[in-house]
Amino acid sequence: MWDQAIQSWVPLEEMFLEEAKSYRWYCKSDEPIQLTMQSVPLSMTKIPDGWEGVIEIPFQSGIIQFEICKGEQHSKVECYVYPDGRKVTLQQYERLLQEVIEEAMICFQQGGLEVDVSATGFARNCSLLQWNYIENNITQLRSIFRKVESHPLRVLQRKEEIVRRERIKLITPSTLSWMERYGESYGGSPSRLPSHLKSTRVEETFNVYENQVVLAQLNELHKLLQDYSKSNHSVIKQKAIQYSNWVSRWKKSDFLNKVKPHFGSIKTTQVFRKHPVYRLWFQWFQDLYNFKDIIFDIKDRLPLKDTYELYEIWCYMQIVKSLRELDLLQDTAEIFTYQDDHYLLSLSENKQSVIHLINGATLTYQKIIQNNTKPYYSYTQRMIPDIVIEYRESLYVLDPKYRVSTNLSTALGEMHKYRDGILHRESDQKAVKEVYILTPQRAIMPEEKDYYNREFQQKYKMGTFCFTPGGDIGEFNRWVEGLFI
Incomplete structure (x- = not known):
């Protein structure tokens, strides 16, 4: 290779x-x-x-x-x-989604909003997590189907039929029995063969249980995608229509033409357990509904486009969790929006979602700072730092960098624009006191490892924290605790 x-x-x-x-x-x-x-x-x-x-x-x-x-x-x-160390794995991606929803639900309940939107169990309804699963794994399903289509399961099926005697190619015991029974006899033995004989024909068929399940699951997925295509979210609607067309073409595959779809509960056969391709197909549909802790439905969407955006939101909610564990949260209502009898988790670009703390500080997602904003302004370009803590008239900027795996020096150098370019409106003094980058993986270059060191951070008031799904953010928690307590 x-x-x-x-x-x-x-x-x-x-x-x-x-x-x-x-x-x-x-x-x-x-x-x-x-x-x-x-x-x-x-x-x-x-x-x-x-x-x-x-x-x-x-x-x-x-x-x-x-x-x-x-x-x-x-x-x-x-x-x-x-695993590819430059990005989160699929399991970590799913964990990002789950932890965002879990922390959002805790904030929702603590905020005193008197609407019950919780749901548990095996969810079959449309949901954000399910849509993200479909969107991120539909190409994998397409690849699996192509493998199924190229080598579908088949069996030899014996079928008895009555045919003209000149078309008989194989004499079987049942054929002899038919001749003895229906042939004209003379002296106790057949004297003339009948014009038609009973014969057994062996033919290949794709109508096996596993293929019946495949067709039934395709029908179910097609119906599910049609539901998503009715969403008011234009991006989801467009992609759902595209995926629905894919499934329609799959259902017209030659090997499925004579297959009858399965109805009722689906059992896990040995083929679904051990076959290298059908096992992947079966697992894909098992995971399609495996969202027991889903809270928000398709109307309560998170405006996600790529994994890096989800990572930014996850980092914000992890900081919210750290502040909550320090008993500093006061008001989280602003990160939710009420629309069409639903509460939406409203974290997106340029929304300036704000959480208020009991000590007067605020935690803002996508804070907008430009030449006409107060009490802070930018004398150069419009700036939108991802996460900003405002405390005692000072700003602390936290910038998730999901796509940065190396060259942290350049990424950290760009943070100077926040430190030098954001000023107090009244005094024209620098407003940003400290700046930090959040990364899913630690740097591997020796010269960049100092950025994670607390001594480096205290000396230069900038550095890097590692925020990995399932990992420990104890260093960041200690920094937050030292900032407020």
Whole structure:
């Protein structure tokens, strides 16, 4: 396989594989070969001295198995797929969503808003988390369906029928029994064959239980996407229509033409447990409704476009959680909006969602500062720092940088525009006292590790905190506690 890092070909068993990446492979062989990944054949192209292709590593980490077949020779290679350290994994992404909703619900209840919007159990209704799951995993489902379509399950089915005797190709015991019973007899033995005989025909059919479930789930997903296409949210509506068209085409696949959809409860068969492709299909639909703690429905949407926006919102809600655990929250009502008999979690760009603390401080999401704002203004460009703590007429800027994995020096250097460009309206003094970057992963460069050091932060009043889903933000909590207490 081609290792981009060292610009050289590396044996498969020695390759460092990362999730959600593509890798070129090459095999020198005059004979035809077959390369499979998790028992799924991979496409390849013939070249003068062998074969080549591209391997698409799934968005998963762990042991992955390759099998190479060349004539009578079969060899298996096990590799480990490592998580991509530059971004959160799929599990962390789902955790981001869950923790945003959980903290929002706590703030909602503490705010004294007298509307019950809680719900528990196996949710089958439209919801934000479900839509985000569909949006982030529909391409994976498309890939799985293509694999199912290329090698669908099938069985040989025996079917008895009455045919003309000249069309009989195989004499079976049932055919002989039919001849003895219906042929004209003379002297105790058949003297003339009947014109039609009973025969058993063996034919291949795709109408197996697992394919019936696949068709039923496609029908269910198609109906669900039609519900999303009626949303007032233009982006969700547009994408739901697109995905619905995908599913419509899948339902017209040749192998599903003679399959009857399954009705009733679905059982987990051995195929759904162990088949490398059907197992992924079954798990995808299991996760489609696995949202027991969903609080807000599709009307109560979070205006998310990309993962980095969700990461910014998650960081804000984690800071809210830290302040709540310090008993500093006073009023969280401004992060909610009431519309159409629903309370919406209103955190989006340019909304300036504010939480008030008992010590007079405020925590603002997407605070707008420009040349005509008060009590702070910018004498250069319009600035919108992601998260701002205002306390005792000083600002503390926190800027989530989801897409920054290296070169923290440049990212931190950009924070000077907040420190130097935001002034008090009355005194023209600098308003920003400290600035910090929030990253999902710690820096790997030695010269950038100091940014996480408390001594560096105290000396220069800037630095970096690590905010990782499922990780420890104790360093940040100690900073907050030192700021207010």
